[in-house]
Amino acid sequence: MAAITTWTGRDATALRQASRMSVTTFAEHLGAARRTVAKWSSQGDNVIPRADMQAALDTVLTRATPDVRERFAVLRGMGNNGAVENTAPPHTGPDADTGKDSHHSSDSDGDVQRRDFLRNAAVSVAGASSAAPVLDALVSPRQTQATVLSAQQLSREVAAVKSNYQACRYERVLDQLATLLPSLEPAMAGAEGGQQMRVNVLAAELYHVVGSVLLKVGDCAMALVAAERSTRAAATSQDPVAIAASARIMTHALMSNNHDEQAVTLAADAAGVLDRGTRLASTDAVAVYGALVLRGAVAAARRDDRDTAHTMLDEAARAATRLGYDGNDRWTGFGATNVLLHRVNIALALGDAGTAITIARTVPLGKVTLAERKATLHVDVARAYTQWGRHEQGLNALRTAYEIAPEEIRCRPAVHRLTNDLAHLATGPVRAAVVDFSQAAGIPR
Numbered sequence: 001m002a003a004i005t006t007w008t009g010r011d012a013t014a015l016r017q018a019s020r021m022s023v024t025t026f027a028e029h030l031g032a033a034r035r036t037v038a039k040w041s042s043q044g045d046n047v048i049p050r051a052d053m054q055a056a057l058d059t060v061l062t063r064a065t066p067d068v069r070e071r072f073a074v075l076r077g078m079g080n081n082g083a084v085e086n087t088a089p090p091h092t093g094p095d096a097d098t099g100k101d102s103h104h105s106s107d108s109d110g111d112v113q114r115r116d117f118l119r120n121a122a123v124s125v126a127g128a129s130s131a132a133p134v135l136d137a138l139v140s141p142r143q144t145q146a147t148v149l150s151a152q153q154l155s156r157e158v159a160a161v162k163s164n165y166q167a168c169r170y171e172r173v174l175d176q177l178a179t180l181l182p183s184l185e186p187a188m189a190g191a192e193g194g195q196q197m198r199v200n201v202l203a204a205e206l207y208h209v210v211g212s213v214l215l216k217v218g219d220c221a222m223a224l225v226a227a228e229r230s231t232r233a234a235a236t237s238q239d240p241v242a243i244a245a246s247a248r249i250m251t252h253a254l255m256s257n258n259h260d261e262q263a264v265t266l267a268a269d270a271a272g273v274l275d276r277g278t279r280l281a282s283t284d285a286v287a288v289y290g291a292l293v294l295r296g297a298v299a300a301a302r303r304d305d306r307d308t309a310h311t312m313l314d315e316a317a318r319a320a321t322r323l324g325y326d327g328n329d330r331w332t333g334f335g336a337t338n339v340l341l342h343r344v345n346i347a348l349a350l351g352d353a354g355t356a357i358t359i360a361r362t363v364p365l366g367k368v369t370l371a372e373r374k375a376t377l378h379v380d381v382a383r384a385y386t387q388w389g390r391h392e393q394g395l396n397a398l399r400t401a402y403e404i405a406p407e408e409i410r411c412r413p414a415v416h417r418l419t420n421d422l423a424h425l426a427t428g429p430v431r432a433a434v435v436d437f438s439q440a441a442g443i444p445r
Contacts, residue, residue: 007057009040009047011076015061016041018071024258028417030056031387032351034258035304052351052387063424130171131217133178138210138226149187151195151202158202158209162331165209166370168405173213180206188233200237204230205331208249218413220256227253244274244288245330251295260302267296268312280322287329290319294334294342301349309346313339326367337367344380353387356380375405383418391426395434398422402441410442419443 004011016026016037027037032053040047049057064072149157161176184203191199207230214223227250234246247270254263271292278285297312317339326335340363347356360381368374378401385394398419402409409415419441423434 004058004061007049007054008045009042009049010044012037012040012049012053012057013044014075015057015064015072018068018075019060019064028414029060029421031348031353031383031421032056033302033304033349034260035302036351039304050351052353055389056387059425130174131214131219134174134181134210134214135219135222137178137181138222138229148190149183151187151191151198154183154187154199154202158206161209162205165212166328166331166333166372168371168375168408170213170216170407170411173209177206177210177213181210197237197239200233201239201242204234204237204242204246207233208246208331211249211253215252215256216408217411220253224250224253224257240274240277241282241284241288241330244270244285244292245332248288248292248295248332251292251299255295255299255302260299263299264296264303264305264308267292267299271296280319283323283327284329286319286323287327287332287334290316290323290339291332291334293319294339297342297346298349301346304350306350309350313343313346316342326369328370333370333373335367337364338373341368341373341377341380344377344384348380348384348387351387353384356384357388360384371405372408375401375408378404379408379415379418382422386418386422386425389425391422391434392430394418394422395426395430395437399437402437406441416443 016023019026021029023037023041024034027034030037030053036049036053040049061069061072157176157180161173161180164173164176184206188196188199188203207226211223211226211230214220214226227246230246230249231243234242237243247266251263251267251270254260254266271289274280274285274289274292280286280289293312293316297309297316300308300312317336320334320336320339323329323335326337328334332338340359344356344360344363347353347359360377363377365374368377378397382394382397382401385391385397398409398415401415419434419438423431423438426434
């Protein structure tokens with residue numbers, strides 16, 4: 001099959017279809033925004049992918065199996081009515097999708113055993129099995145003789161599980177949740193007077209953790225259930241800051257279920273309600289407001305909506321200035337440094353790997369005190385280097401993330417997919433090192 005000189009949206013769509021991938025899966029495989037891949041499908045020959053995506057598409061085709069290549073050749077030659085079309089140079093008018101060049105390695109004589117080993121990486125078996133008791137407690141709580149916790153006891157328990165989550169001790173978090181969730185309803189039922197509001201706020205926070213850890217282990221559907229529970233408990237509390245905080249986990253859950261547009265709307269609306277209801281008079285309100293706006297910015301970037309993403313980033317930066325410090329109010333980890341971390345992630349979501357690396361180099365690591373945030377930064381850096389074709393640097397960033405938070409690497413399907421991409425794209429000793437790292441990190445076959 002002749003090499004493709006310039007990829008068009010139609011060519012990219014043919015490759016996606018030949019690979020049996022959805023728009024979302026193909027976007028994740030390429031490191032592109034979902035909206036970008038959808039644009040290729042809708043505009044066909046009238047859109048030219050950016051240079052970095054041209055290189056990524058070259059690599060995917062080079063790595064494709066003979067069956068995928070054969071299907072691709074047929075699909076590429078077929079028109080809308082099944083007729084063979086000519087292969088004249090594509091339209092390069094104002095709809096062309098341009099960008100800076102990126103370099104991707106391609107090595108056609110890959111080690112099949114290593115490739116197959118990493119291709120099968122999926123949700124961590126340990127993480128999935130550990131989550132089962134939490135799911136049972138979430139959807140079908142058993143009637144037990146659980147001790148009714150006071151508001152003070154529940155507060156201590158929720159703080160402990162939150163701290164373990166932010167330290168990336170996910171297996172311990174799952175164990176704690178399996179024990180704590182059955183005690184939640186009795187605690188809510190037993191609360192009286194002024195304690196009722198406090199217990200409902202704690203319930204909203206606990207369900208927030210449930211949703212967050214389920215997202216980490218890849219159970220996006222049940223994370224949405226937990227987010228809804230958090231939203232209900234927060235609404236019952238009538239605490240405006242708790243209501244906004246629960247909107248943050250709902251925004252994250254919506255994004256993980258590919259509802260990015262709704263996530264942007266929810267984040268913006270909830271932030272506006274919080275601002276009007278509290279005038280951001282407390283540090284808690286400012287921190288939750290800023291964290292919500294950041295989630296909206298990430299969701300906008302996933303839609304390839306640069307203007308909205310950067311507008312929301314700038315608003316979050318203003319909130320961080322108003323707050324005046326890097327803190328962890330209402331468990332947000334919000335502050336100026338957190339905004340900077342999100343700038344890295346958003347540049348990456350928009351396909352600007354070089355920009356992501358440049359911003360990452362400016363992050364004051366000493367101010368990133370939460371293990372979860374620090375590990376996520378290094379995973380983002382690994383993704384950026386992989387998009388950029390600098391596979392050894394990508395592997396080094398993954399190793400650093402593993403040293404900071406082993407369970408962030410071992411439990412997260414998204415990191416497994418990144419390792420898979422590195423194994424496909426890297427060559428020679430770097431590829432072997434990726435496989436060695438995967439085995440040492442406990443990424444399952």
